[in-house]
Amino acid sequence: MSCENVRRWLEFDDADETDALRVGEHLERCVDCQAFAAMSDPATSLPATSLPDDISPPADLWPQIEAKIQAERVVGPTFDASKHPGRDWQQAASILTAVAAIIFLAVVIRSTVAPVATESMARFDEPNVESELAAAIEQECRGVMRELSLAPGLGVVDPRTVALEAEAREVELAIADTRLAIERDGEEPKMMASLARLCRVRLRLTEHAQELARS
Amino acid sequence: MKLIRILSCLALIAAVAVQAEKDVNERVSAPRDGEVEIENIVGSIRVEGWSENAVEVKGTIGENLELRLENDGRRTIVLVKYPERRDTRHQHADIVVRLPVASEVRIETVSADIEASSISGPVQVESVSGGVELDIQSKDVDVESISGDIELRATKAQIQAEAVSGDVEIHVQEGNIDVETVSGDIAVVSGKLTGGDAQSVSGDLDFDVTLAKGCRLDIESHSGDVDLTLPPETSAEIDLEAYSGSMRNRVGALQTGGDGRRELDLIMGSGDSRVEITTFSGDIELRAK
Numbered sequence: 001m002s003c004e005n006v007r008r009w010l011e012f013d014d015a016d017e018t019d020a021l022r023v024g025e026h027l028e029r030c031v032d033c034q035a036f037a038a039m040s041d042p043a044t045s046l047p048a049t050s051l052p053d054d055i056s057p058p059a060d061l062w063p064q065i066e067a068k069i070q071a072e073r074v075v076g077p078t079f080d081a082s083k084h085p086g087r088d089w090q091q092a093a094s095i096l097t098a099v100a101a102i103i104f105l106a107v108v109i110r111s112t113v114a115p116v117a118t119e120s121m122a123r124f125d126e127p128n129v130e131s132e133l134a135a136a137i138e139q140e141c142r143g144v145m146r147e148l149s150l151a152p153g154l155g156v157v158d159p160r161t162v163a164l165e166a167e168a169r170e171v172e173l174a175i176a177d178t179r180l181a182i183e184r185d186g187e188e189p190k191m192m193a194s195l196a197r198l199c200r201v202r203l204r205l206t207e208h209a210q211e212l213a214r215s
Numbered sequence: 216m217k218l219i220r221i222l223s224c225l226a227l228i229a230a231v232a233v234q235a236e237k238d239v240n241e242r243v244s245a246p247r248d249g250e251v252e253i254e255n256i257v258g259s260i261r262v263e264g265w266s267e268n269a270v271e272v273k274g275t276i277g278e279n280l281e282l283r284l285e286n287d288g289r290r291t292i293v294l295v296k297y298p299e300r301r302d303t304r305h306q307h308a309d310i311v312v313r314l315p316v317a318s319e320v321r322i323e324t325v326s327a328d329i330e331a332s333s334i335s336g337p338v339q340v341e342s343v344s345g346g347v348e349l350d351i352q353s354k355d356v357d358v359e360s361i362s363g364d365i366e367l368r369a370t371k372a373q374i375q376a377e378a379v380s381g382d383v384e385i386h387v388q389e390g391n392i393d394v395e396t397v398s399g400d401i402a403v404v405s406g407k408l409t410g411g412d413a414q415s416v417s418g419d420l421d422f423d424v425t426l427a428k429g430c431r432l433d434i435e436s437h438s439g440d441v442d443l444t445l446p447p448e449t450s451a452e453i454d455l456e457a458y459s460g461s462m463r464n465r466v467g468a469l470q471t472g473g474d475g476r477r478e479l480d481l482i483m484g485s486g487d488s489r490v491e492i493t494t495f496s497g498d499i500e501l502r503a504k
Contacts, residue, residue: 174437
């Protein structure tokens with residue numbers, strides 16, 4: 001898939017979701033399109049304060065993402081950090097969120113059609129690079145939920161975040177169901193589109209949790 | 216005994232503190248088709264359109280809260296300011312906002328319930344857990360909620376509604392809807408649906424609609440059931456697909472394709488509109504009005 005097609009897909013909300021797999025594959029290897037996606041993704045509008053401070057991702061996750069951010073900074077579009085002091089970190093944090101989201105989406109979809117297809121989310125533990133990355137990001141999403149479910153300093157569980165966690169678990173089960181069906185019956189386009197949609201719902205729940213923390 | 220008295224006094228003081236509120240009644244000039252932004256975190260917001268070129272705010276707010284009502288020409292801001300102290304649990308504001316009917320309205324809250332009526336300009340609402348109840352004439356409506364229920368009545372509108380666990384109920388005489396939930400149920404009633412896209416993960420979807428000619432309606436759910444009720448004179452191609460859920464055609468549509476087990480292609484009349492329903496484990500049922 002060409003860069004032009006990928007960017008067109010990212011720009012239009014009603015783009016064909018059956019192309020999500022190919023877009024994800026392209027994004028994994030194309031730094032320019034990662035930068036484009038990060039700038040066009042709504043997640044980039046999140047302020048830095050929406051990101052949790054205390055998440056500790058696995059050591060091998062951040063070097064990969066940081067490398068992508070550095071590459072993005074080199075090809076960064078029109079933003080002039082010198083004119084907006086303080087927004088440099090904000091932009092980097094936003095890109096971080098966006099890149100993590102994109103990689104999560106790409107890997108979850110891709111794992112459904114990999115030759116060593118998994119039976120469920122639990123088998124992300126197997127020692128292959130993609131699975132480790134997916135597990136790390138999934139772990140991070142769960143970490144965000146856990147962090148946000150505790151009101152700062154009080155140790156009080158926020159029932160709204162707990163409810164979001166329950167919703168997220170429901171979506172994860174739906175994702176696991178769909179992946180099993182794809183493994184069983186092959187890459188039927190509608191099922192792939194459903195999987196992509198569920199992954200997006202899952203990510204949006206994480207965004208909602210961040211918004212809750214802000215509010 | 217002394218301890219009980221002290222505790223009683225403390226409880227009384229706390230109760231008085233909780234109930235301490237002040238009345239607000241403010242008004243500012245505003246253009247007839249300007250923008251009005253309303254923000255109140257807790258309590259309630261009622262919005263009513265009126266024929267005057269002014270925005271008026273009445274109600275009661277917690278004594279530590281502050282009402283800001285400002286107009287800078289085209290834009291009017293109604294903001295209930297909460298103290299920056301952490302403990303604002305007992306502070307809330309119940310406000311009624313009257314504004315020009317054609318205003319473009321944007322309402323934001325966390326847990327305040329929202330009601331709006333007699334508005335014809337575009338409306339955008341964001342809520343976390345507050346319920347949203349709109350009865351409006353707006354042509355463009357966009358509502359987002361996490362756990363609050365959304366109930367929307369409109370005459371002719373393009374409607375976008377999104378909730379996580381909240382239920383969404385839409386009554387629109389004529390319009391196009393785009394609605395999405397995770398576990399919340401979706402119910403849509405329309406006398407003339409020109410187009411629609413509805414998605415849930417586990418929420419049930421219930422549509423009782425008349426399709427306009429050329430209408431395209433897509434409904435998708437993972438485990439939620441889908442009920443679609445149509446008039447017998449409907450003219451539409453209807454494709455159903457359920458991976459493990461059941462499919463029932465009780466509308467008398469003719470089968471034109473599909474294996475009948477996971478896929479069912481149907482037609483009613485000459486097939487002027489198109490309906491596509493997809494579920495994973497949810498049941499699908501077509502009913503006649």
